[in-house]
Amino acid sequence: MKLLTGAFSDLGELHALLGQADMLTSVRAAQSVLVQVYNRDEDIQWITEIMDALRALREDIVVVGASTFGHISRGQVCDARSVVSLSCFDTAELVLIEQDCHAGEEADAATRLVDALGDRIASIKGVLLLATPLAFNCDLLLASINTASPGLPVFGGGSADISLKRMLVFSRHRMIHAGFVAVALCGGTLEISRAVHLGWQPIGRKLTITQAQGSVVSMIDHKPAIDIYKRYLGIDSGDNFFLNVMEFPLLVERHGELHARVPYQVRKDGSILFTAELQEGEEVHFGYARIESMKQRVQALEKEVHAFGPEAIHIYSCIMRHFVLQRDIDLELLPFERLAPTAGFITAGEFCSRPDAAGLRNAAMVVVAMRESPAPGKAMHAKSAPADESRNLYEDNHMRILLRYQHFVQAITEDLENANAELARLAERDPLTGLFNRRALNGVMQNELERSRRYGKSFSIIVCDIDHFKRFNDVYGHQAGDTVLKELAIELQAEARASDVVCRFGGEEFVIVMPETRAEDAAEFAERVRRAVEGLRLFHQDVPLPPTTISFGVADFPGNGANADELVSAADAALYDAKRQGRNRVCRSTRTADEKK
Known part of the structure; x- marks a missing residue:
């Protein structure tokens, strides 16, 4: 295949371009010809005159186009009024589809497109799609196409001018302000490689x-x-x-x-x-x-396309990239021109459908490489360029300053994110024991209530309290009391499951939230912890402390409460029952949600 492209601002320049010997020879020898026309305006008379000139070149050529923010030819964004690119295929066949589409019609339009392709689906190598993205939901259209024909490789872009109010796509037969034109590239030896670059x-x-x-x-x-x-x-x-x-x-x-x-x-x-x-x-x-990321990705993408061995490259690049890079937008495009002739346009949304990802892109550049010759058997060599050219392109002008600024902003952002993460951790942790605190417990309880309601599961909470804790502080000092609290926290964490959440509720009181656990199973767990704590022998500064015991109250949802407050209240009441019965024991709540009401 061969890609021929050129920019023009009047009919004289267009006729001179189409009259070149290489152009005439390639068009006449091709099995099929796909012409893409991109204009800076929606002048219908101008577009009609372009169509007449192309029709004189060859009657059966397929022509599609769009009004755009700008257009790409030979590795550069052009200032000319229009750009035309002719893809001359040796073996591929083309199927043109034109459709109106408004909001709410996306799924039906996708079905009609796939139906129009009929039994050619299996032979399709790619589908060029030009659409009016603000007239309907292109994301939904692409998703619906993928549903109707999974894996159909769609690429292209959206039409719009800088005001985002005027949109036009067209073929030789129709002008469409709300809808799309598509060309299926079928069969033969054609191979297509698609890649997306965000940055x-x-x-x-x-x-x-x-x-x-x-x-x-x-x-x-x-x-x-x-x-x-x-x-x-x-x-x-x-x-x-x-x-x-x-x-x-x-x-x-x-x-x-x-x-x-x-x-x-x-x-x-x-x-x-x-x-x-x-x-x-x-x-x-x-x-x-992030300019540095853009540079690195373009270099990696250039290697990928280079290895593919392209004969033609089509580029659909977002207007946002044009605004950010300004005159340096060409620095993203020139590396591909060294590999093969390039053409494309500046888009209002880029299309590159994949089975496992959204097809509509924003702020991206979609690079579509094509060839009909066999894949290169060994590494190709790009057109000659100084060895360090691509490495230095982004550092020659205002980008050098912008790179430093962005590096600084990125570093400051990382520092702030790390500091915020540490603040969030401290805000929900008890500084003495390292357990979650009462503030964190509120969120845990709410999440567990919502999950249990949604899936019809029960869960339990355990409220536990150190027996006669005051004596540790009064007789051995507050530091000894802190030792007991820390050791108990370690024991509770060691016994708890990975899914359980252990919190210090306040003072010598702890709460354990046990997802998908019935009250009887939570009581068994509490009894196991009670025995383990009873067997502890604690020391503070080598001084043995009295035996430590703990009392437990158990309640479950939905049996003992309709919300977090009622559930904690039920577990608290069970804990006081354990205290009244002599401490160092486990009691389950016997109060039901109905009784609480």
Whole structure:
């Protein structure tokens, strides 16, 4: 196969490009020709004139295109009005599909697309998809395609201009403002390799999506979504919201892979529209473009594509990358031009479907390498370039300063995260025994109650108290009392299961939460601990301490309470029964939830 590409701003330049001898020879000799046209505007007359010129080149060529933020040709983002790329295939066949699609029609559209491919599905090597991502849910479309035809390899990008208000995809036959055009590349010796490069890294603390529906996020950490952007980025709901915020997407991990989700519009109620959906309960971070990671990934990706042996490379790169890297965006593209001719466009959402991951990407670059010749038998050599060129590209101008700044921010962020993690640990731990404290117990109890209600399981708690503890402090001193508390904590932890949670409730009192455990089994455990404690021989500064005994009260859910307070109260009452009966014993609660009411 052969990829021919060029940029033009008027019809004279287009005719000169199409009239080149190499272009004419390659097009006429090809089994099939796929033309991609990318424009900076939606001028229908201009697009029609381009189509007429292409039709004169060869009647059966397949033409698709889109209005875009910008376009890519020969390893660079072009300033020209349009770019045209012609993929001349020696063996592959092409199937064109054009469909309207609006919100709510994604699943039906996916079914129609797969049905249109019919019995060619088995021979498909890849499907180029150009769509209008703000007119419908592209994430849902891609997921529905994967459901209808698992593993179908889709790639491409979304159309939009800088205002995110005008979108257009087209073929030789149709102009579509809400929908998509797709081309299936089938059969022959064609091989396609697809890769995704993100480069955005998490920064700051973890946030939780607490209210969302589809691509509309209303609440983050129980606050209006826009308030989070005001707090951390100083960005409010002005006319330039998208331009101000696009470099800071939210990052969410799915299937072990980071995905970016880009906000683009604020509603009157403070909710925010994103270019792809986020789900309630998902944990997210703000993301920032870490230049060093981008550089390393591009170098690794270049090696992968190099080993594939490409004859053509198509690149679909997010507008966010263009805004962050500015004129240095070419530094991500040039390495691939040294391997094979490149073409593509700057997107509003990138497509690269995989069976185990979301197909719609944001802030990413999708690199699609193609060949029809046999795989290289030995290492290929890229077009000649100075040995250190790719290593130094990102350090030649303003990127050098940005790299240092980002390194500093990353280091500060790691320090803050470590400090916050230590503060969180200290906040829920008893400093003397190292056990969870009463504050942590509240969260543990609530989680266990919710889990038990959801799955219909019981669980038990044990409240235990050291008998005659006051004498240790009065006779042997408070340090001796601390020794007893610490030794008892060690014994409780040693006897507890990995799933059990041991807490110091206060003073000489401890609580043990035992998931999926009935009261009778918890009582057996308590009796085992009671005997073990009774057998302890404790010393403080080589002075033997009196024998230590402990009393236990056991209660279970749902038998002894409908909530955490009632359950603790029932276990406490059982503990006092053990005290009244002479201490050093285990008592189970005999009070039911109904009796408490």
